[in-house]
Amino acid sequence: MAFERVGVVGLGTMGAGIAEVFARAGLRVIGVEADAEALARGRGHLERSTGKAVDKGRLAPEQRDEILGRITLTTSREDLRDVDLVVEAIPEILDYKISLFKDLDRICEPGTVLATNTSSLSVTAIAAATGRPGRVVGMHFFNPAPVMKLVEVVGTVVTEPGVVADVTALAGRLGKTAVAVGDRAGFVVNRLLLPYLNHAAALMELGVAGRDDIDAAMRLGVGLPMGPFGLLDLIGLDTAYEVMGVLFDETRDRRHAPSPLLRELVTAGLLGRKSGRGFYGESGAYDGGAPHREQARSRLGTFKVVGYEDEGDGLAERLRAAGFKPSEDPDVVLCLADRPVIEHAVRLPDPARMVGVHLVGEQVAELASTALTSERAATAARDLMKIVGLTPVPCKDRAGFVVDALLFPFLNDAVRMYDAGYASIEDIDAAMRLGCGYPAGPFEMLESFGLARVRDGLRALYTEYREPAFAPASLLDQLVTADVSEFPRR
Incomplete structure (x- = not known):
């Protein structure tokens, strides 16, 4: 099907951006709002967005x-x-969307495709409310629509053959990368992203690590554009809370129940x-600034x-180069070894001196304190990491520490x-790279880390937390076994 005339209902920031995307691709667009005041705001969104593009040299004035x-x-x-396609971009309230689609079904020609920009609601429920369920799809753009390259195209069990392909082709015409998915709550991006964000809040509530340290670990250690708490603030905690509720309603997976901390912040x-x-x-x-070197030396001599030979030797050499001395009767013992760190600490004459170290990438050192680690040893370990150019991430001696506990x-x-x-x-890989700005998709990460390492890490998480979803997926387990x-x- 050729799409030349499209309608966009709802001209908030997202809807106006979608209208702009269609117009940039040469399509005729009819933008609809509820009243004159809302329409004026929509016009303002369009004028500001295209105006910024002109100011940055991305559009010529005549193109605008x-x-x-x-x-x-x-x-x-x-x-x-008389349009060929309508995209709805109104608030994420299912009753509102169903009411709108019933009205669009009455107004539009039978061949018109109706699309919802919902990020998590059931496309099937919306389609079933119309007399043309086979011509209703999800067309989920990402904000800001003129910039973000991803569109999730969502088909249902009743979508007519060819409609998803036609809409996917249209997305390509718009300069977007389309991923075709089934109708499951959250689709691809939100179904993978939001449980990760929710899990970060849970780790913080459990006291495994602090807010700033968790964000630093994921930004600097994994290379994500933002840490989970910075990203939650950007998305909007109310939006994240609503999406988690939709996921939980569908899956009844307790990981998808919004964390109590998230609920409290939204309520406040x-x-x-x-x-x-x-x-x-x-x-x-x-603030990842390092302390003054002399100040740190005054606390530690x-x-x-101990632990992994290659990593341990490399860290010891960096510390020696910074002017610190190795000793058999040290002020602090840095343990690069499998957790639990406490099992290594109790073998020492003074277990209070041991701090677990897990190096993540080139910039981060997770520092695991056991139940016996002294504050002096924990502080000294943090200062040492900063001096050798690593960002310390203090955490408890728990399976996965921070990064692996969130990532795996x-x-x-x-x-x-x-x-x-x-x-x-x-x-899936394209969706997470383009929708979230990840440096690599999940399968690229899996193969880079090594399937066996991820499988074993998940087993450790399951053993500690007894969360069923942490048990390795059967396919992952089978591939490692083979x-x-x-x-x-496929």
């Missing part, structure tokens, strides 16, 4: 005029009667950047590194998603 000239704004839904009206305060305040930011369940969810036939490896290092592409 052409784009805006392709968009007709109206308060009458009846003006949509602390919604993130939109309200000026959430997990962070307006100026909240991680000697060290000993996320990777496990991706394996289950693929194994269920819900989306391809290529689409000594296969890559996932089969």
